[in-house]
Amino acid sequence: MKLWKKVAVAGTTLLAAVALVACSGGSSSSSTASSKSGSVSGSVSLWVDTTQVPFYKTIVKNFNKKYPDIKVKLTQSPNGSANAKTDVGKDPAKAADVFEVPNDQLGQLAESGYINPLSPTAEKTVKANNTSVSVDGVTWKGKMYAFPFAEQAQTIYYNKSKLTAEDVKSWDTLTSKGVLATDFSNSYNFYPVMFSAGTELFGKDGETLKGTTANTEQGVNALKWLAAQKSNKGVMQTSNALNQLKSGHAQAIIDGPWDAANLKKILGDNFAVAPYPTINIGGEQKQMQAFLGIEAFAVNSHTDAKNQKAAAALAEFITNKQSQLIVYEESGQIPTDKATQASDKVASDPVAKAVMVMSKPGYSTLMPKMPQMATFWDAATPLINGAYTGSVKEAQYTTKLDAFVKRISKAN
Secondary structure, eight states: TTTTSSOOOHHHHHHHHHHHHHHHHOOOOSOOOOSOOOOEEEEEEEEGGGGGHHHHHHHHHHHHHTTTEEEEEEEOOOOOGGGGHHHHOOOOSSSEEEEEGGGGGGHHHHTTSBBBBBBBBHHHHHHHHHHHHHHTTTTTTTTEEEEEEEEOOOEEEEEETSSSSTGGGGGHHHHSSSOEEEEEEEEEHHHHHHHHHHHOSSSTTTTTTTTTOOOOHHHHHHHHHHHGGOOOOOEOSSSOOOOOOHHHHHHHHEEEGGGGHHHHHHHGEEEEOOOOOOOEEEEEEEEOOOEEEEEEEEBBSSOOOGGHHHHHHHHHTSHHHHHHHHHHHHHHEEOOHHHHHHHHHHHTTTHHHHHHHTTTTEEEEEOOOTTTHHHHHHHHHHHHHHHHHHHHHHHGGGHHHHHHHHTSSSSO
């Protein structure tokens, strides 16, 4: 379930579709209604990713024990949660009342009027139960727009019969004592090297249009590091790192919790996982960073008024402690609920522990929610991959970085 493994959305087409639907109106300006006021009834639809449908059936059954008067139609989302804003934007009135969405899409969904802020009561519940970083992840311009349920950050998975825990603490030792298979054509994997170098994406808050500082000496240093990996014999470029690990051609890969179950099968007793290593950028050892993504459920603002409370009740329930634990057990997604994270089952899981370390400041940067993120993915891929392959020459770094920053800093 590679929810965050995406290269780019078709930016121009998406923005055109968003503009068209936004102009059509029909959205509510009210907050997503509280689910705690009196008896709730209605009929609502729910979109989840294809592989999640079986265990969300269980979650919906649990929901109906508490809300027997709410009918829920559970289906797979048309093109997966990674494309939620595209699918919702095609026709919000026909989209699901509650849908799964990565946090980087919330800004555009909110600005387009497809989702409303949560009610004060729902906000209070989310803040009380979930990690602060997940709360930040679903907050846009000071208002909360979705119910978080999973933290997603990539880590290092490795064969512990070939590499030691000490080896994987440093990129230099990791790639001198073994081979790491990864994909530099996916900017999700390697744009965060920019953060390690000291640059910001849309400012410290991730919401500042002209706050990107990639076109600096630090950004140039990041591109130099990427270029150096082309000649690093301990780094293998591949679009299928899992196969390289399985065949024994690689001893480590970069991946997320969505592939943990497969990795455990591949490595068996030799399975091991660790937070990202340090890397040498600009002559200094820096913590290698990842993107931190928050998976969440949002309520469609175009849901009929009579079903708004039912939709809010569903979104809140399917992201509560009980539901998050089911999702964790069935798919390995790391919960955002603080009590669930502290439970013996999650706290003793090496994958969960590594992801929770990666969710801390300095190890990852929260995925920005700017509407310009669609443009960002389109622009970042040729920049990052170009530096690695050498198609972007060192003499071009400053010019390319200037163009990149200019492109993603335009108001939509």
